[in-house]
Amino acid sequence: MPQALTIKKIDGKPGQVYYPLQIVQVPKPTPGPKDVLVRLHAAALNHRDFFIRQHLYPGISFDHPMLADGYGTVVDAGSEARSFIGKTVVLTPCRGWASSPDGPEDAKAFSVIGSAALTPAGTAQDYVAVPADEVELAPAHLTPYEAAALPLVGLTGWRALVTKALHGRVDDAAGRNILVTGIGGGVALNVLQFATAMGCNVYVTSGDPAKLERARRLGAKGGVSYKEPGWDKQLAAQLPPSRPYLDAVVDGAGGDIVAKTVRLLRPGAVISVYGMTVGPKMDWLMQAVMKNVDLRGTTMGSRAEFRAMVEFVRRHEIRPVVSRVVRGLASLEAVDGLFEDMRAGRQFGKLVIDISSPESGGGDGGSSSRSSSSSGGEGSPKL
Numbered sequence: 001m002p003q004a005l006t007i008k009k010i011d012g013k014p015g016q017v018y019y020p021l022q023i024v025q026v027p028k029p030t031p032g033p034k035d036v037l038v039r040l041h042a043a044a045l046n047h048r049d050f051f052i053r054q055h056l057y058p059g060i061s062f063d064h065p066m067l068a069d070g071y072g073t074v075v076d077a078g079s080e081a082r083s084f085i086g087k088t089v090v091l092t093p094c095r096g097w098a099s100s101p102d103g104p105e106d107a108k109a110f111s112v113i114g115s116a117a118l119t120p121a122g123t124a125q126d127y128v129a130v131p132a133d134e135v136e137l138a139p140a141h142l143t144p145y146e147a148a149a150l151p152l153v154g155l156t157g158w159r160a161l162v163t164k165a166l167h168g169r170v171d172d173a174a175g176r177n178i179l180v181t182g183i184g185g186g187v188a189l190n191v192l193q194f195a196t197a198m199g200c201n202v203y204v205t206s207g208d209p210a211k212l213e214r215a216r217r218l219g220a221k222g223g224v225s226y227k228e229p230g231w232d233k234q235l236a237a238q239l240p241p242s243r244p245y246l247d248a249v250v251d252g253a254g255g256d257i258v259a260k261t262v263r264l265l266r267p268g269a270v271i272s273v274y275g276m277t278v279g280p281k282m283d284w285l286m287q288a289v290m291k292n293v294d295l296r297g298t299t300m301g302s303r304a305e306f307r308a309m310v311e312f313v314r315r316h317e318i319r320p321v322v323s324r325v326v327r328g329l330a331s332l333e334a335v336d337g338l339f340e341d342m343r344a345g346r347q348f349g350k351l352v353i354d355i356s357s358p359e360s361g362g363g364d365g366g367s368s369s370r371s372s373s374s375s376g377g378e379g380s381p382k383l
Contacts, residue, residue: 001025004065004125005329005353007053007115014055019062023330026065029129036084036132037076038091041358042148042325043123044069045351046186047275050342052115059117068093068114069350070123071138071147073358081132088358089135091128092306093152095119099304101163112152112300123148124329126355136307139314144358149320149350150313152300153186156274157250158309159301161191164272165248170312174199176247177239179261183223184211184348187274189321191250192218197316201243203235211348218321232260239264248272254282258295262288270294321349329355 004026007019031037049066051057070091074084095118096110097103104110111118121130138147166173178195180188183204195202196219204215204223212223222238224231239245245266251257254276261271262285271293276282284295301309312318324341326334338351 002028002126003329004122005067005335006065006124007060007062009062012055017055019053019055021066021332021335023332026125028127031076031078031081031129033078034080034131034133035078035129036074036081036089036135037127037129038070038072038089038135039075039127040070040072040123040125040355042071042144042355043067043353044148044152044186045338045342045353046152047342048112048152049114050339053339059111060115061117062115064115064117064120065122065125065128066115067122067124067353068112069148069151069153070128071144072128072355074135075127077132084132084135088138088147090138090147090151090310091121091123091130092134092136092303093155094300095121095134097300097302099302101168101302103299104302124353126329133303136310139310139317141314141317142319145322145325145352145354146320148352149186149322150190150310151306153350154190154309154313154320155301155306156299157187157190157194158312159305160187160250160272160274160298161194161248162308163301163305164296164298165250165270167270170198175201175243177201177203177243177245179203179205179235179246179249179251179264180220181205181226181249181251181253181257182277183215183220184208184345185252186320186350187252188250189215189218189349192220193318193320194312196220197312197318201240203238203246205231205235214348232264236264245269250274252276253278255279256283258283258285258288258293262291262293265291265293268292268294270296272296272298274298323347323349323351325352325354327354329353 008022094112113121178200183206201221204220205226207227224234246264248270252275255278341347
């Protein structure tokens, strides 16, 4: 019988509780007329999933399968979606946001999938039935692990960079200087790859020198450690003499990012913030006001942005970076190890669960505990 990975409810206050993982038996879904039935091969973790286990995320469900990122093969479909059968696909990681550049058309109806009260969809299971218009054909150059690593962080990074930082002007991006903070996380790495493919000069920050070096191998022009005093001055020295300023910052930390970068930003530059891991508040300086700096908050993205992002990845043959892979939804200890990687900040790229082999179908709920790792362009694992 098919299986799903969920969280188990236990007593505890938000931020103090840590919900354990559990495997449950679930019926095989039956697709409706406009639905596709996807046999999932791989799924990936996000920081959202770590927050869910601590009850630090709104609208969670203990009944619906975890995870928002998934890749699989369409094995059945309703009468109006039969053309998808046999195709490999990636799933849209959210629901309720069609195309508005401003945000979800109805904020109350918007939800990320995976352990969500508003939608039963989740990718930590053997099979999922979803509307055919909630999948995209997977780029053929990607491995199953890379494809599973793409949806949520790819969409978040695309909106933060393209819609917000570049005002949608992809064709006018070449030569711009972009700072991407916290390199090593999935969103930051996707922004690095997208911006590099557009011809931007990308600079990065990290607290780990090894991550800075790996980012350079992925195309970053330079990088600095945010743990070093005066890192903004070090960054200034790396900018090209012909363009000695930043056009945009794509940031997931918050904190003192405005104070650290305002002297480097050109007038009218953009700070695009998709997360605030340092704290829920950040300072806004009068110096930024005088330079007409634009501070823009950004979340995941729309269905239209997801389609554009996947097509860009396909056209430029971008490979998402995979940090580590474990085998089997039922390998709870191994999956817990991925969460511990996230807790400790050890990952460089995405953390992935191998659910089934696309060639053999993998059976329902394999539990092998083998693991492997990759770093995107440096040799990605195959199923």
